[in-house]
Amino acid sequence: MSRKPVVRMAELEIAPETLETYSALLAEEIEASVALEDGVLSLCAVSIRDHPNRIRILEVYTDQAAYEAHLQAPHFQKYKNQTAGMVTSLALIEVDPIAMRAKP
Secondary structure (H helix, E strand, C coil): CCCCCEEEEEEEEECHHHHHHHHHHHHHHHHHHHHHCCCEEEEEEEEECCEEEEEEEEEEECCHHHHHHHHHCHHHHHHHHHHCCCEEEEEEEECCCCCCCCCC
């Protein structure tokens, strides 16, 4: 049985006055997720150059079960709780990979 990877794009807007704190919490959560969860293949966060409070996160998981496990992970729950008041907008977009490569 082959597993289908789950790829998502998260589009967030962050309250500008909380951006520095939010960015540190996001970096901490990404580090923990990649280090501790085998099913998290990649998490990449960027900000829009002229609008740094607009964050985009490309998320890649081995399969749906890995994505669901990520949502329940203690480090993700901690991040979610700590940043709830900082996020002014969130859209989760289902995307299909066309070409994804990384150097080992």
